[in-house]
Amino acid sequence: MDITSILEEYKKGTLSLEAAQAALAERGRSHTAQTADLGFAHIDLARQERCGFPEVVYCAGKTVEQSVTILTLLMKKYDNIIGTRASKEVYERLLPDFPDVQYDDLARMVYQRKDTTIVNGDRTIAVVTAGTSDIPVSEEAALTAEIMGNKVMRIYDVGVAGIHRLLSRADDIRKANVVIVVAGMEGALASVVGGLVSQPVIAVPTSIGYGANFHGLSALLAMLNSCAAGVSVVNIDNGFGAGRLADILNRMR
Known part of the structure; x- marks a missing residue:
């Protein structure tokens, strides 16, 4: 029996x-x-039941064989x-056994x-990107949300250097239930979007930028210091984390 059934019977x-x-x-023991045990890793086979989606594999730092x-x-x-941050070799090794x-x-x-x-057909996640250089991180977020069952709207290259580009898409962004904003350089886009919408905004700083960007640290700090309310921040280049958080929020009314 699941937990709900046990409690109802009681x-x-x-x-x-x-x-x-x-x-x-007994249920707790079975989940534990x-x-x-693969020797080099202990794989969680009950995460979908607990958290709503199976364990996601971070492939960077692992050998191809381990991944x-x-x-x-x-x-x-x-x-x-x-599998995030994966090489194409991992894909090529999997393809013969997994045609999908x-x-x-x-x-x-x-x-x-x-x-x-x-699963959330009437609710959209908008992924808004400051520049074309931020698209790889944006795609990690967008694909994550889509694979988890969400409808995603991509709005790319609308950074504050040409703010008219953003304002021309403001009505589209406001139609979304959750907004992910991906930006490097000074990371200003998250604050601007946060001041335009009533929905939760998930800010993703990227490592895109010149030297004083400190590999994304300046964008991260700018987003953490945002004066716009309702903006949450994930780690530098963490598109996956943003996509997963957006999925969780999008399942809530």
């Missing part, structure tokens, strides 16, 4: 307190046991799986998306 009186406690304890082994295990179990696997060069994501159901 509430109705058809399950004693001791039996309910035992059932909950739902890991796969392929982990992704193979997950792709056999789940319809939709994501795809690779996006810009986002550097390898993914399997068998289930294309849009």
Whole structure:
């Protein structure tokens, strides 16, 4: 039984307190046991049940063999799986066994998306990008949100250096339920968008910029110091984190 059923049975009186406690304890043990020990990694096989989406594999720093082994295990179990910061070699190794696997060069994501159901069809996530150079991080965010079942609207290259470009799309941005803003350099776009919309804004600083940008630190600090209310900030270049947070928010009314 799932947790809701256990609690309902206890509430109705058809399950004693001791039996309910035992059932909950057994459920906890079964979830704890739902890991796969690969020697070099312990894979969480119950994350979808707990959090709504399976474990996502961060491939950077792993060998191709390690990434392929982990992704193979997950792709056999789940319809939709994501590997971020993956090389094309990982994709090529997976393709013979998983014909549905795809690779996006810009986002550097390898993914399997068998289930294309849009679970939030009446609610859109807007991904707004300051410059063309920010698109790789934006695509990581957009693809993440799409694979998790969201409708995504991309609005690219509307940075504050030519603010008329942004203002011409303001009505489109306001139609979204959640807005992701991706910007490098001085990171000003997040504050401007935050002052134009009533929806939650997720700011993503990128490492795009000249020397004083400090590989994205200046954009990060600018976004953290935003004077616009309702702006949250993820880490530098963390498109995946923004896409996942937007997915969670978009499932809420």
